[in-house]
Amino acid sequence: MSAGRILVVDDDPQIRRAMRTTLTGRGYEVADARTGEEALEALRSGNYDLVLLDMNMPGMGGIETCRLIRSSSEVAIIMLTVSNSEKDKVEALDAGADDYITKPFSTPELLARIRATLRRLPHAPEHGDLKELDHRGVEIDLASRQVHVHGRASRLTAKEFDLLSYLLARPNKTISHRELLQAVWGPDYGDELEYLRVFINRLRKKIEPDPSKPEFLVTDAWAGYRFHLPQ
Amino acid sequence: MNMSTASRARSGSDSVPRKFIQNAIWLAARILLSLGLIMVVTFLSFRLLPVNEITAGFLYLVAILFIATVAGLVESTIASIAAMLSFNYYFIPPIGTLTVSDSRNWVALFAFLATSLTASQLSARAKRRTREVVDRQNEIERLYSLSRALLLTDATRPIAKQIVEQIAQAFESPAVALYNRGTGEIFRAGFDDPAAIDTELKDAAVRSEFLHDEHRGLTITPIRLGRQPIGSLAVRGASLSDAALQSLVNLVAIWLERALSQETLNRAEIATRSEELKSTLLDAIAHEFKTPLTSIKAVTTDLLSDSAAGLEQHQRELISIADEGADRLSTLVTQAIQLARIEGGKFQLNRGIHLPGSLISSALRQMKSLTDGREIKVCVAEELPLVFVDAELVQMVIAHLIDNALKYSPRRTPISIGARMSDGHTIIYIADRGAGIGEEEQSRIFDKFYRGRKEQHLKGTGMGLAIAREIIHAHGEEIRVSSKPGEGSEFSFSLPLAPRGGE
Numbered sequence: 001m002s003a004g005r006i007l008v009v010d011d012d013p014q015i016r017r018a019m020r021t022t023l024t025g026r027g028y029e030v031a032d033a034r035t036g037e038e039a040l041e042a043l044r045s046g047n048y049d050l051v052l053l054d055m056n057m058p059g060m061g062g063i064e065t066c067r068l069i070r071s072s073s074e075v076a077i078i079m080l081t082v083s084n085s086e087k088d089k090v091e092a093l094d095a096g097a098d099d100y101i102t103k104p105f106s107t108p109e110l111l112a113r114i115r116a117t118l119r120r121l122p123h124a125p126e127h128g129d130l131k132e133l134d135h136r137g138v139e140i141d142l143a144s145r146q147v148h149v150h151g152r153a154s155r156l157t158a159k160e161f162d163l164l165s166y167l168l169a170r171p172n173k174t175i176s177h178r179e180l181l182q183a184v185w186g187p188d189y190g191d192e193l194e195y196l197r198v199f200i201n202r203l204r205k206k207i208e209p210d211p212s213k214p215e216f217l218v219t220d221a222w223a224g225y226r227f228h229l230p231q
Numbered sequence: 232m233n234m235s236t237a238s239r240a241r242s243g244s245d246s247v248p249r250k251f252i253q254n255a256i257w258l259a260a261r262i263l264l265s266l267g268l269i270m271v272v273t274f275l276s277f278r279l280l281p282v283n284e285i286t287a288g289f290l291y292l293v294a295i296l297f298i299a300t301v302a303g304l305v306e307s308t309i310a311s312i313a314a315m316l317s318f319n320y321y322f323i324p325p326i327g328t329l330t331v332s333d334s335r336n337w338v339a340l341f342a343f344l345a346t347s348l349t350a351s352q353l354s355a356r357a358k359r360r361t362r363e364v365v366d367r368q369n370e371i372e373r374l375y376s377l378s379r380a381l382l383l384t385d386a387t388r389p390i391a392k393q394i395v396e397q398i399a400q401a402f403e404s405p406a407v408a409l410y411n412r413g414t415g416e417i418f419r420a421g422f423d424d425p426a427a428i429d430t431e432l433k434d435a436a437v438r439s440e441f442l443h444d445e446h447r448g449l450t451i452t453p454i455r456l457g458r459q460p461i462g463s464l465a466v467r468g469a470s471l472s473d474a475a476l477q478s479l480v481n482l483v484a485i486w487l488e489r490a491l492s493q494e495t496l497n498r499a500e501i502a503t504r505s506e507e508l509k510s511t512l513l514d515a516i517a518h519e520f521k522t523p524l525t526s527i528k529a530v531t532t533d534l535l536s537d538s539a540a541g542l543e544q545h546q547r548e549l550i551s552i553a554d555e556g557a558d559r560l561s562t563l564v565t566q567a568i569q570l571a572r573i574e575g576g577k578f579q580l581n582r583g584i585h586l587p588g589s590l591i592s593s594a595l596r597q598m599k600s601l602t603d604g605r606e607i608k609v610c611v612a613e614e615l616p617l618v619f620v621d622a623e624l625v626q627m628v629i630a631h632l633i634d635n636a637l638k639y640s641p642r643r644t645p646i647s648i649g650a651r652m653s654d655g656h657t658i659i660y661i662a663d664r665g666a667g668i669g670e671e672e673q674s675r676i677f678d679k680f681y682r683g684r685k686e687q688h689l690k691g692t693g694m695g696l697a698i699a700r701e702i703i704h705a706h707g708e709e710i711r712v713s714s715k716p717g718e719g720s721e722f723s724f725s726l727p728l729a730p731r732g733g734e
Contacts, residue, residue: 021530082521
């Protein structure tokens, strides 16, 4: 059984070749695409667990491709960026990526990121220890990862779902940045505050009736985040 | 061009006396014609159809009014006296003499003279007014045609030069010169002694003084914008009223100012465009270099990772060499692009308000893989004020300095990083216990591609400190090194404080 199906999207043939060889060697099933358009086509016809998406591609760029993938799929996405700048990182995460890695990267680092992205919460919350939320027009169905806010339906990506369920399982308690990062992304993480900032924003857009005035996902400045559940 | 201006200038200076003589001849001719007219009237009234003295007096008056209207005051005054004498001689008894027998006739004679003089004066004044109105109208038309011509100026040529040409054309002036104080340029047309006129123009602009030289027919007017003198204008040969001259000068002031602001705008736009182009180009270069490096690194790191067992010792060694080479190349490309991006200080700072301590801890976090195994002492003074900096760039500076300290000090020695207040400045410092830097080298280490003489064998690009200095200078602050050979070095830089009231 394969460790997962990965779609490599990069316009450079050498990178596709190297990725295919490296990842196949680690037990992943690998397919590749040269452009954003090809990637969308591949995702329509096949089933993938993760997309490795280059940010700088001719034609439809990586960011635009990421947005289009996100509009119809919750597949995990790792962006490959050239620049290490804060702006590019946030742009990638904002477009819906789960993680990013800066070129050139080492294979062990890439494998660690892939594992972290595909990683699920160790204790899946579906086992009845968590009630579904149904409060003032906001419905979160944890089994199907469906969210309904005043009749507007959206689906959560796996990482968004894990983050939300971790907070939801500990209502009205401030969870520190480090704890959240290590629980949801893995033990190697802990300082990547921008991940939390972007993911919490993405969640707010999906579950808050008014994302600019969060009611449930509350920021506790300098400390962490808290899920506010009215008693 | 020079030849033609010179010859035009000469004809201009010659024309003054010639014009005077011409005017005198014309005046004499008009006086003769006026006297002729009086003679004709005398002949008509005395000989051709003899009339009484009252009719004759009216006929003389009509003739004088006609002369005053057509010619001028001088002509009509002379004609009045001639008419008075003729009237006396031919019509007032005793006829044929210039004597008057009846004292009542004296009254009549003087009444006639007074009437004719007053009438000629009135009509001459009316004529002068009319001419003035026509002149003003003419000036306004010229100013209008000038302002219209200035609207069609050619953006590729100096505006001041075009203004000079257009004034010379619109006012048919043989010589015009304009001094633009903002650019220090002087444009002339038609002056045969450029040096002299240049001095006069500059004087007029500096002193903001008006100068009119009747003899040379030259007027020099300072050009002001508000109360600020921005240049001066010299016009020769064109007789302009004060009002017209002021309008002309105002028009020139507006155009000079317009040209100046246009130029400032253009310069700013060119700078922005070239900055954008540079940035795009550097992004493209970074991408092109990093793409092949990515595939090399993917391969070498995969082979070297633990799970890829089965490599012989010498194979592992060879792959390590390739891997380190790729790392080095990657650092080189990254730093060369960083340096190119920030060199010359022309880049956008993305400033925000930050805690000095968090800048240090973020930088240390980024360097985690490199600082592993080294003792790092962090010491941030308490209650430091907030700083107003581009956090990403300042973290880059700290990272370069840490990297430097790691490279130039022995593994077992600690590295101290901290922030403190000194003379009202927030200072961040990074100190090592390496070999130190000799005094003669201290001034050169921030130069691009300079590397310590003893450290040529170490991996480095020689760009890190140059990048650090550019970034700190862009913030308007200073970076310095203090070092004692044998004891270590301390690099420190100051940071701008956040404005009061910021949080």
